[in-house]
Every structure is written in structure tokens, then in C-alpha cells.
Amino acid sequence: MLEHFHVPEEDKVFVRREDLLKTTTDVFLAMGMPLEDAELAANGLITADIRGCETHGVSNMLRNYVEQFREGKINPTPNWKIIRETSAVATIEADRSHGLVMCQRVMDIAIEKASKVGIGAVTIQNSTHAGMMAYHSMRAMEHDMIGYAITGGGAIMVPTYGAEPRLGSVPHTWVVPAGKMPPFVLDISSSSVAANKIGLLQTHRCKTAAGIAR
Amino acid sequence: MFEHFHVPEEDEVRIMLDALRKTVNELFLKIGFSDQDAWQATDVLLLSDTRVVDTHDVSNMMRNYIRMVAEGFVNPTPNWTITRETPTTANVDCDRGLGFAVIPQVMKLAIEKARDTGIGAITMSNGRHAGMIAYHAMMALPHDMIGYAITAGGQPMPPTFGAEPRLAPNPHAWAVPTDKEPPFVLDISSSSLAMNKLTLLRRMNALTIPGVMAESDGTPIMDEREVPDDAFVLPNGGTRELGSHKGYSLSAVAQIFAGILSDGAFGPYEGGQMSHFVAAYSVEAFADLHRFKSSMDDFMQYLADTPPAPGHDRVYYAGLMEHEESIDRHERGIPLHNEVVEWFDSATDEFDLTPLER
Numbered sequence: 001m002l003e004h005f006h007v008p009e010e011d012k013v014f015v016r017r018e019d020l021l022k023t024t025t026d027v028f029l030a031m032g033m034p035l036e037d038a039e040l041a042a043n044g045l046i047t048a049d050i051r052g053c054e055t056h057g058v059s060n061m062l063r064n065y066v067e068q069f070r071e072g073k074i075n076p077t078p079n080w081k082i083i084r085e086t087s088a089v090a091t092i093e094a095d096r097s098h099g100l101v102m103c104q105r106v107m108d109i110a111i112e113k114a115s116k117v118g119i120g121a122v123t124i125q126n127s128t129h130a131g132m133m134a135y136h137s138m139r140a141m142e143h144d145m146i147g148y149a150i151t152g153g154g155a156i157m158v159p160t161y162g163a164e165p166r167l168g169s170v171p172h173t174w175v176v177p178a179g180k181m182p183p184f185v186l187d188i189s190s191s192s193v194a195a196n197k198i199g200l201l202q203t204h205r206c207k208t209a210a211g212i213a214r
Numbered sequence: 215m216f217e218h219f220h221v222p223e224e225d226e227v228r229i230m231l232d233a234l235r236k237t238v239n240e241l242f243l244k245i246g247f248s249d250q251d252a253w254q255a256t257d258v259l260l261l262s263d264t265r266v267v268d269t270h271d272v273s274n275m276m277r278n279y280i281r282m283v284a285e286g287f288v289n290p291t292p293n294w295t296i297t298r299e300t301p302t303t304a305n306v307d308c309d310r311g312l313g314f315a316v317i318p319q320v321m322k323l324a325i326e327k328a329r330d331t332g333i334g335a336i337t338m339s340n341g342r343h344a345g346m347i348a349y350h351a352m353m354a355l356p357h358d359m360i361g362y363a364i365t366a367g368g369q370p371m372p373p374t375f376g377a378e379p380r381l382a383p384n385p386h387a388w389a390v391p392t393d394k395e396p397p398f399v400l401d402i403s404s405s406s407l408a409m410n411k412l413t414l415l416r417r418m419n420a421l422t423i424p425g426v427m428a429e430s431d432g433t434p435i436m437d438e439r440e441v442p443d444d445a446f447v448l449p450n451g452g453t454r455e456l457g458s459h460k461g462y463s464l465s466a467v468a469q470i471f472a473g474i475l476s477d478g479a480f481g482p483y484e485g486g487q488m489s490h491f492v493a494a495y496s497v498e499a500f501a502d503l504h505r506f507k508s509s510m511d512d513f514m515q516y517l518a519d520t521p522p523a524p525g526h527d528r529v530y531y532a533g534l535m536e537h538e539e540s541i542d543r544h545e546r547g548i549p550l551h552n553e554v555v556e557w558f559d560s561a562t563d564e565f566d567l568t569p570l571e572r
């Protein structure tokens with residue numbers, strides 16, 4: 001990340017990974033998620049923090065999720081189902097699942113399809129915020145597969161020449177296994193700056209950077 | 215395209231599509247292409263011309279292809295073969311065939327796979343220039359499929375923060391069917407500027423555009439000046455602050471899918487070697503086709519109907535501008551630069567063909 005998105009030195013509090021994971025899991029449990037789902041969701045947030053992707057870690061996101069559970073926007077015990085399927089693809093109705101959990105489960109379906117026919121690709125409807133997308137594509141790596149994940153939704157970004165937001169700054173992520181080198185992990189928003197970074201800038205009381213916001 | 219890439223009015227010669235098609239096809243036959251490959255290669259070049267992708271049309275590219283065949287870099291009669299295959303995937307050795315003669319045949323195979331399983335994706339090694347890759351992605355449209363195409367190879371572009379070129383401005387193209395609206399067709403290089411546009415700028419004696427190219431030590435050129443001979447193109451975004459790491463990494467993704475996945479190719483050209491990747495996604499496998507296409511219409515309208523920002527008349531979506539311009543070019547012909555028409559005359563003379571009709 002660019003320097004001005006980092007937490008200023010004087011405001012830093014270091015927290016151990018295990019402690020952060022435990023408390024975050026407890027928060028998800030308190031929201032009514034089953035243990036396994038709570039752990040998947042907490043692990044997704046902490047993975048973002050560990051990788052320095054603070055826009056999608058506990059700082060920005062956990063309080064939003066709590067709010068969305070309370071407002072009933074996220075269903076902690078969804079009854080999701082496959083509504084269309086071929087050997088290589090499927091479509092899922094997510095029943096307002098937490099995206100962080102849903103995408104992990106669905107990536108497993110895609111991985112299973114890829115191991116049988118070469119490729120698996122699954123679309124998900126009626127889901128919620130997916131967290132750091134790289135978390136989901138990274139799941140393919142353990143299986144020596146290339147992972148790809150997208151999330152879409154919202155309208156916070158203007159089209160070129162446009163005066164009104166009509167698109168989300170939605171990210172694409174690709175993860176490719178390597179031999180001894182760290183893997184290739186790309187997770188990029190389609191905006192100049194991740195929308196969450198504007199939140200970070202506000203939290204850290206930074207100034208706008210030229211050419212990225214209007 | 216930006217205004218300064220267009221042929222200046224006074225240098226423009228309008229050539230009708232059929233005339234251009236005839237001469238280009240004859241040239242491909244003369245350099246040894248089969249009837250089928252000559253037709254196919256001509257069809258790709260002509261679609262670039264009608265869709266105003268002038269960087270990849272006859273003006274910029276035709277003379278290069280003739281030279282590449284003469285020098286033995288391009289095999290005019292490739293015997294491409296499938297070297298690996300599953301129900302959804304394949305890997306193809308292109309046998310040094312010109313990309314835009316071979317890739318459409320491979321895309322047909324991907325479409326067949328998608329019809330059977332929902333998806334088809336094929337990597338291609340040992341290929342040559344792919345032409346306008348949107349053509350290959352667009353082949354999926356009549357089959358109610360989403361098409362995706364990549365080509366990769368060479369290294370005129372430095373990575374973000376780098377002082378030496380290590381990647382090409384490898385493009386990605388997606389084509390998505392609609393019902394009544396023009397289809398969504400996106401074809402973007404991962405650089406700020408298609409490599410070929412540097413050639414165009416030089417031919418037109420135009421100035422640099424700030425933030426799209428770098429000096430030979432990697433420093434972004436942020437002013438307007440004569441295009442230096444040793445300029446690099448910068449990754450899309452231009453500077454890190456404006457997201458050049460995204461363009462840089464999209465180029466790497468293209469290299470991985472086309473090059474590394476097909477046979478491990480990256481780095482400098484070996485005789486113009488390029489790798490390709492195509493994929494077809496059957497809409498019906500994921501969703502109700504009728505509903506999808508009508509939703510696509512609604513979405514395209516939603517984007518095009520965005521109120522314009524001050525100083526602009528309207529908002530486009532990918533493929534809309536090209537669609538509208540192609541209607542005009544079908545009627546009025548292709549605007550070629552004088553210099554290009556002169557080149558055609560010298561080539562038809564050299565190959566003993568009837569001159570380009572105008």
C-alpha cells in the first residue's frame with residue numbers, strides 16, 4: 001500500500017495474530033454463525049491483515065459486518081443451494097450468506113469440478129460482502145490450481161465521462177502457484193483506489209490523493 | 215481512439231471494404247497462405263479496420279506480416295496440433311502460424327467444449343501475432359457465449375518501479391452477448407498505450423501524451439514533447455499513485471495464462487514468438503439465456519444513460535463506440551493514410567497483383 005494508507009506510528013497498537021483471530025471468531029459466533037463458518041470468516045479477515053491488506057481486515061470491515069448482521073442483511077445460518085449445474089459450472093443461490101464464508105465453500109465446489117474436468121467456475125447470487133477476494137482464489141493453490149475470484153455489486157464509481165456512480169469498484173483476483181518463489185497473488189480493484197481506502201483515509205484523517213476521488 | 219491517432223483529413227484516402235478485402239486476401243495468398251487461412255486472416259484485419267482499431271489494421275500491420283513470412287518467422291502453412299486435452303481444456307502448438315489465422319480455429323474448439331461442459335479454455339504456444347484479439351472473443355457471441363482472449367509475448371514495457379522492459383502490454387479481451395443493444399466488447403492492452411500506437415504517433419509526428427510512456431531509465435514522461443526513439447510504454451495507470459501496478463500485473467496475468475501455462479514462455483521475443491489463450495463460457499450453463507441477454511441490455515443502457523460529466527456529451531460502454539463507427543465505415547469506406555495506400559501500390563506491383571481499387 002502507498003505510505004499514506006498506513007496507520008500512523010503514534011496510533012499503532014500491535015496485537016498478536018492468535019488473539020485477533022480468537023476475538024474475531026467470538027464476534028462472529030455472537031452474531032449467530034456456526035463455529036466452522038465463524039472460523040472461516042475470521043480467518044479471512046486476519047489473512048487480509050497479515051498480508052497488509054488493511055482495507056479488508058478487521059479495522060475497516062468487522063464493525064460493518066456486525067452492523068449488517070444486526071440489520072438482518074447477512075444471514076448467519078443460510079440455507080444456500082445449487083440452482084443450476086453442469087460438469088464444469090454451477091450457479092448458487094446464497095440465501096444472504098456472509099460472502100467470506102460462501103466464497104470459500106463455493107471455491108471448494110469449483111476445485112472439485114476442476115479436478116474432474118479441468119476447470120470449475122461458479123457464480124453466486126444473493127450473497128453479501130466477500131472480504132478480501134484473494135482469500136478465495138488462494139484456496140485453489142493448495143490443489144496446484146490457478147484461482148480466480150470476482151465480486152460485483154453497488155454503484156460507487158463513475159463510468160468514464162460520467163457524472164453519476166453506476167458501478168462498484170469491483171475487484172478481480174488471480175492466484176497462481178509457483179515452485180520455490182512466493183506465489184503470484186493479484187487482487188486489484190477496478191477503481192484507481194479501493195473504495196475502502198477512502199474509509200481508511202478518513203479513519204487516519206489523511207488528505208485526498210490527486211486524481212483518485214471526486 | 216483519441217483524436218490524435220486518427221488519420222488527418224488531408225492525408226485520408228477512403229477505400230471501400232470489399233476492395234480492401236480483395237487486395238488483402240490476394241496478398242495473403244501470394245505469401246503462401248491456404249485459401250481458408252487467407253480468408254480468415256483477412257477477416258480479422260478487416261474487422262479491426264471497421265471497428266476503428268487502426269493500430270491493428272492493415273495500415274500498421276500488413277507490411278509486418280509480409281516481412282515476417284519472408285524472414286521465416288511466420289509459417290504460412292502451419293500444422294497446429296493439440297498436445298494436451300481434457301473435456302474443458304486443451305493446449306495447442308501453433309507451429310509458428312500467424313495468430314489470427316490459427317486462433318479462430320482454436321476458438322471454435324473452445325466453443326465446442328463449452329457447449330458440452332459449460333466452459334472451454336485453450337492455451338496456445340509457439341504462436342505469432344494475434345491481430346485484434348477482440349475478434350477471437352467475439353466469435354463466442356453468435357453462440358450465446360461469453361468469449362475471452364489473451365495474447366502475450368515480447369517485452370517493451372518496464373514493470374512498475376522498473377528501469378528495464380520485462381513485459382509486453384499484453385491485451386485481454388472479453389465479449390458478452392446482449393439482446394437488442396450492441397454487445398459488450400472490451401479489448402484493452404495492459405499498457406497506458408497500445409505498443410502500436412507509438413508507431414502511429416511517430417508516423418503522424420504527434421507529441422507524447424503525459425503519463426503514458428517512460429524515458430529509457432524508466433522515468434515516466436509527464437509532459438508533451440517529440441516521441442523519443444528509446445521511449446518505453448508504461449503499464450496502464452502510468453504511475454504507481456494512479457495504479458500502474460494494476461496494468462503491470464494484468465500484463466503478467468496474460469503472460470501466465472498464455473505463455474507460462476502453455477509452455478513456459480516469457481521474456482524477449484524469440485523470432486516474434488507469442489502465446490495465446492482463449493476461453494468460451496456458455497451463458498445457458500450458468501443462467502437462463504433470455505433473462506441474461508435482457509439483463510445485459512438493461513445494464514448496458516444503465517451505463518450509457520449515465521449523466522455526462524461537464525465537458526462531455528455522453529457516456530459509452532465498451533464496444534458501443536466501435537459498433538457505431540463500424541456502421542459508418544461500412545457505408546463510407548476505411549480512411550487510410552496516403553502513405554499506406556502508396557505502400558499497397560508498391561506491394562501489389564511487387565507481387566504482380568491488380569492495384570488496390572479506390
